[in-house]
Amino acid sequence: MDAADRVEQEIEQVVSMLARNPELGHIRRDLTSKLVRFWPVYSYLIIYDPATQPLEIVRILSGYRDVAALLK
Numbered sequence: 001m002d003a004a005d006r007v008e009q010e011i012e013q014v015v016s017m018l019a020r021n022p023e024l025g026h027i028r029r030d031l032t033s034k035l036v037r038f039w040p041v042y043s044y045l046i047i048y049d050p051a052t053q054p055l056e057i058v059r060i061l062s063g064y065r066d067v068a069a070l071l072k
Contacts, residue, residue: 011041015048015057022050032071034058047071 001009018024018039025037025048036058039046045067047058061067 007042014039014041019055022055031068
């Protein structure tokens with residue numbers, strides 16, 4: 001299994017975990033005023049809406065990007 005496959009597998013596992021426990025993520029008021037939560041996976045951020053059922057993944061972004069600008 002190469003690195004990209006490991007990252008993809010980890011993201012899938014985290015999304016499943018967050019779907020069962022949506023309040024686990026972090027609120028990041030420094031990045032957005034939207035009611036979303038964040039969970040890091042390697043250098044990526046999973047951004048999701050904990051109030052949705054099924055869980056809505058808003059974005060998956062590289063942490064190297066300007067996340068605050070992308071979430072405006």
